[in-house]
Amino acid sequence: AKDGMFVGWAITFDWSFLAKGFEDFNIKPLFDYHLIDAMSIAYSKLYGQKAVKRLRLRHIAEFFGIKMDTLRHDAMSDIHATYEIFKRLMKSD
DSSP states (O other): OTTOOEEESSHHHHHHHHHHHHHHTTOOOSSOSOEEEHHHHHHHHHTTOTTOOOOOHHHHHHHTTOOOSOSSOOHHHHHHHHHHHHHHHHHOO
16 A cells, blocks of 8 residues: 555554564565554543443444454454544544
């Protein structure tokens, strides 16, 4: 994604694996080097709301009415939920 930014949930965890892979395979990413942590944005916008008990991806997805495909941790379901949550967080104020 040329000139895009990397967005994720608890992004530093995922980024450490990606950065290592880029280095190991001598890949220069085309996207911007800045990272956006959707969990931090959720915290800043939703802190103190009674309906938000925890900042886990599944809990925030439920808060926004986003259905996750599986009950267990699944990469594609997490990606979809993070994307949908991010869009909603960027609209809310």
